[in-house]
Amino acid sequence: MRSNQAVDESGLGLNFGTYEEALGWIGRSTEANIGEVPVTAPMIQLYCSAVEDGNRSYWDRAFAEEHWGGVIAPPGMLQTWTIPMQWRPEGRRTIAVMAAKVPLPGDKPINVSTEFEFFEPVREGMVITMIDRLEAISPEKTTRVGTGHFITSVSEYRDQHGLLLARATNILFRYRVLD
Amino acid sequence: MGAGQICWQDVEEGMDLPVMTVEVSYKMAILHVAGGWDYMPGHHEPAYARRQGVKDIFLNTLFHQSMVDRTVCDWAGPLTFLTRRKIAMAGQIYPGDSVTGTGKVKRLWRAEDGSGRVDIDVQIRAGDEIVCTGDCTVRLPERGGE
Numbered sequence: 001m002r003s004n005q006a007v008d009e010s011g012l013g014l015n016f017g018t019y020e021e022a023l024g025w026i027g028r029s030t031e032a033n034i035g036e037v038p039v040t041a042p043m044i045q046l047y048c049s050a051v052e053d054g055n056r057s058y059w060d061r062a063f064a065e066e067h068w069g070g071v072i073a074p075p076g077m078l079q080t081w082t083i084p085m086q087w088r089p090e091g092r093r094t095i096a097v098m099a100a101k102v103p104l105p106g107d108k109p110i111n112v113s114t115e116f117e118f119f120e121p122v123r124e125g126m127v128i129t130m131i132d133r134l135e136a137i138s139p140e141k142t143t144r145v146g147t148g149h150f151i152t153s154v155s156e157y158r159d160q161h162g163l164l165l166a167r168a169t170n171i172l173f174r175y176r177v178l179d
Numbered sequence: 180m181g182a183g184q185i186c187w188q189d190v191e192e193g194m195d196l197p198v199m200t201v202e203v204s205y206k207m208a209i210l211h212v213a214g215g216w217d218y219m220p221g222h223h224e225p226a227y228a229r230r231q232g233v234k235d236i237f238l239n240t241l242f243h244q245s246m247v248d249r250t251v252c253d254w255a256g257p258l259t260f261l262t263r264r265k266i267a268m269a270g271q272i273y274p275g276d277s278v279t280g281t282g283k284v285k286r287l288w289r290a291e292d293g294s295g296r297v298d299i300d301v302q303i304r305a306g307d308e309i310v311c312t313g314d315c316t317v318r319l320p321e322r323g324g325e
Contacts, residue, residue, distance in 0.1 A: 075244070
């Protein structure tokens with residue numbers, strides 16, 4: 001039998017508490033998650049090599065400069081730019097997302113749906129900042145993976161000058177596996 | 180326009196996109212974690228993944244997003260700008276899976292700024308199982324627009 005003590009193995013810095021506590025968090029935002037590295041062509045191309053994406057706008061500098069004003073990043077890796085490094089000499093940060101910060105019983109997160117609107121391409125040289133706001137939390141639900149709550153949050157991604165690049169509405173299920 | 184780019188005028192509602200295929204190996208799963216920086220343990224630690232109620236490490240949301248984006252942009256070309264993408268997760272992608280992406284043009288329309296937009300429905304399968312559906316809008320260049 002599993003103990004009732006929830007343990008965070010997710011690496012997301014989960015806070016634990018009750019649904020009633022969580023409801024008081026609706027409308028709150030995280031601090032700004034500032035990218036630890038700027039957008040660079042080698043990072044773009046490492047990502048593209050993992051998904052075998054040969055789009056010239058990500059690989060061909062002359063082509064990208066002519067059409068976009070520089071090498072651009074694929075939209076599928078936007079979240080990457082604000083994820084902290086896994087180790088730093090002064091100690092690592094964890095990314096602040098409301099689905100983790102909001103106190104709830106669930107110790108396991110799984111993504112349900114994500115809707116992005118994109119306004120501007122992400123270009124080499126940008127430093128990306130993300131702020132996440134808690135929109136809604138469902139009452140307790142049981143699915144095939146476990147029992148927990150659906151959490152809706154809205155993230156805004158901006159460059160270092162405040163230019164709005166993208167907005168994402170994310171629904172995540174935070175649950176506990178039933179024994 | 181050339182350069183493998185489709186223009187808005189060349190698109191018709193109901194068109195099927197060419198099928199996109201990717202063979203997912205353990206190497207690809209690890210390379211994707213390294214390239215995408217998502218170190219949530221379900222994507223690299225088999226024992227954690229099994230405790231999470233799935234059979235093995237599984238590819239993350241970014242990978243699903245990228246499979247949808249590749250299905251659309253491999254067809255539409257490098258000057259395509261994705262303006263909207265909604266994905267719904269329906270299952271997992273595991274190392275060893277053959278992933279395919281299919282798409283169909285749903286609607287052609289013009290935005291308030293006059294730019295040509297195309298709505299596309301995408302389905303991503305691992306083997307025969309649908310693991311993700313995508314509802315996308317792209318902005319395409321116009322013929323003679325450059």
